[in-house]
Amino acid sequence: MDYYSKQISKLIEELSSLPGIGSKSAQRLAFHILNMPEDRVEKLADTIVDARHNIRYCKTCCTLTDAEECPICRNPSRNHRMIMVVENTRDLAAYEKTGKYDGVYHVLHGAISPMLGIGPGDIRLKELIKRLEGDVDEVIIATNSSLEGETTAMYISKLIKPTGIRVSRIASGVPVGGDLEYIDEVTLLRALEGRVEL
Amino acid sequence: MDYYSKQISKLIEELSSLPGIGSKSAQRLAFHILNMPEDRVEKLADTIVDARHNIRYCKTCCTLTDAEECPICRNPSRNHRMIMVVENTRDLAAYEKTGKYDGVYHVLHGAISPMLGIGPGDIRLKELIKRLEGDVDEVIIATNSSLEGETTAMYISKLIKPTGIRVSRIASGVPVGGDLEYIDEVTLLRALEGRVEL
Numbered sequence: 001m002d003y004y005s006k007q008i009s010k011l012i013e014e015l016s017s018l019p020g021i022g023s024k025s026a027q028r029l030a031f032h033i034l035n036m037p038e039d040r041v042e043k044l045a046d047t048i049v050d051a052r053h054n055i056r057y058c059k060t061c062c063t064l065t066d067a068e069e070c071p072i073c074r075n076p077s078r079n080h081r082m083i084m085v086v087e088n089t090r091d092l093a094a095y096e097k098t099g100k101y102d103g104v105y106h107v108l109h110g111a112i113s114p115m116l117g118i119g120p121g122d123i124r125l126k127e128l129i130k131r132l133e134g135d136v137d138e139v140i141i142a143t144n145s146s147l148e149g150e151t152t153a154m155y156i157s158k159l160i161k162p163t164g165i166r167v168s169r170i171a172s173g174v175p176v177g178g179d180l181e182y183i184d185e186v187t188l189l190r191a192l193e194g195r196v197e198l
Numbered sequence: 199m200d201y202y203s204k205q206i207s208k209l210i211e212e213l214s215s216l217p218g219i220g221s222k223s224a225q226r227l228a229f230h231i232l233n234m235p236e237d238r239v240e241k242l243a244d245t246i247v248d249a250r251h252n253i254r255y256c257k258t259c260c261t262l263t264d265a266e267e268c269p270i271c272r273n274p275s276r277n278h279r280m281i282m283v284v285e286n287t288r289d290l291a292a293y294e295k296t297g298k299y300d301g302v303y304h305v306l307h308g309a310i311s312p313m314l315g316i317g318p319g320d321i322r323l324k325e326l327i328k329r330l331e332g333d334v335d336e337v338i339i340a341t342n343s344s345l346e347g348e349t350t351a352m353y354i355s356k357l358i359k360p361t362g363i364r365v366s367r368i369a370s371g372v373p374v375g376g377d378l379e380y381i382d383e384v385t386l387l388r389a390l391e392g393r394v395e396l
Contacts, residue, residue: 003270003294004287005263011249014242019230020223024380027288032217033246034253034262041250044212045243048231051209052239055232064232065203072201089202090225096201182222 008034060131062124063107064089072096072104079103081137085128085156087111087144090181095142098185101192103140106131111148112155118148120155129159138166140192144179206232258329260322261305262287270294270302277301279335283326283354285309285342288379293340296383299390301338304329309346310353316346318353327357336364338390342377 004012008030016026033041057063058070061083065071072078072092082103086092092105108123132139139160143149157167170191202210206228214224231239255261256268259281263269270276270290280301284290290303306321330337337358341347355365368389 003291005265005268007245007249007252007264008262008287011245014245018227020226025218027291027379028218029216030249031262031286031288034250036250038250042247045247047205047209047212048246049240049243051205051228052232052234052236054205064206064229066205067203070203088229089206090229093201093225181225 057124058107061105061107062109062127063092063105077102081135082140083128083131083136083138084140084142086142087149087152091142091144094181094183094188095192098189098192100189103138106139108143108152111143111146111152113148113151116148123152125156125159128156132160132163132165136165138168140168140170142170146179255322256305259303259305260307260325261290261303275300279333280338281326281329281334281336282338282340284340285347285350289340289342292379292381292386293390296387296390298387301336304337306341306350309341309344309350311346311349314346321350323354323357326354330358330361330363334363336366338366338368340368340390344377 011030011033012023012026015021015029016023021029033044036044054066055064056066056068058065058073059068060073061070063070063072067074073080079102083106084092084095084101084103085106085108086095087108087110089107092107095101095105106124106128108125108128110118110123112118112120112123128139139156141153141156143152153169157169160167171193209228209231210221210224213219213227214221219227231242234242252264253262254264254266256263256271257266258271259268261268261270265272271278277300281304282290282293282299282301283304283306284293285306285308287305290305293299293303304322304326306323306326308316308321310316310318310321326337337354339351339354341350351367355367358365369391
């Protein structure tokens with residue numbers, strides 16, 4: 001790409017390395033940025049660095065947040081005896097958007113995948129098991145309905161059943177193979193209501 | 199978006215303000231960035247700020263570059279008596295990619311649009327006219343084949359004709375209404391070869 005000056009090429013290259021951004025989009029983005037006022041560009045860069053710098057895992061539910069404990073875990077009006085297990089923070093946000101779930105969450109940051117060599121020790125399962133020592137009525141497993149998500153759900157239910165805590169799985173209103181974060185709120189709610197005990 | 203912590207929401211908001219990035223893509227990008235190593239994130243932010251900070255207009259052709267004069271204008275093996283007029287730096291890059299054009303460019307940074315209130319004084323036309331005082335054999339107008347591009351082409355040709363310098367327009371091998379930067383190289387070349395004098 002020597003038809004652009006070095007710094008423009010570098011910018012385009014950096015932007016194309018991001019997910020979902022191809023070479024054309026990267027060029028569009030780059031020239032948009034080059035035409036932005038300089039203070040706006042600095043603000044964008046600061047926001048990126050600050051967010052990354054201040055991010056941490058909630059000490060309770062492991063979601064990505066900027067405090068020791070996330071706002072949901074800190075909220076006394078949530079039902080802390082009901083834990084919904086999700087694969088990542090975006091899936092948590094998908095259920096939060098429905099506004100109808102008042103329990104808390106546990107974010108695994110992945111799913112068990114023998115194909116990719118991701119075992120139970122590679123996701124935040126230890127932390128979940130530890131939480132079950134407290135007062136918990138039910139664990140709702142809301143991993144994706146993909147092969148990995150189902151494997152993870154089975155694994156967790158087998159782990160929890162002996163403790164006597166109720167374990168449920170969101171109903172398969174969620175289309176098989178679908179990614180939780182792209183599903184509409186009505187379907188998400190139906191899946192929650194129709195959950196079946198495992 | 200209070201289901202994300204404040205800094206994550208801010209990051210998602212900043213990213214969605216970029217062109218072509220909707221709310222879902224912004225979330226994907228944000229979490230990708232939050233999962234990147236911190237030094238990679240800093241490099242990304244630095245590249246963005248550096249590119250914007252060091253960008254300037256070439257003193258000859260007005261393209262976006264990082265030196266006083268761009269590499270094409272500095273290159274003695276290019277034909278400096280042939281000037282191709284384009285709307286923006288991406289269109290220049292589109293013709294550079296063909297590798298077959300050895301003249302130089304002039305970047306207008308826009309096109310005349312009475313609808314949007316963009317007049318001849320709002321694009322880099324003065325700079326083009328000034329260049330014509332030197333030795334110029336031909337001006338090739340390669341603005342887009344949109345209404346604005348055609349208007350601009352007509353305006354420029356009327357301006358240059360009295361000077362006796364040859365003015366041509368790239369052939370309409372370029373589909374009408376199309377955006378130059380998305381067109382394949384063969385079509386771009388055919389349009390160049392079939393250019394007609396105005």
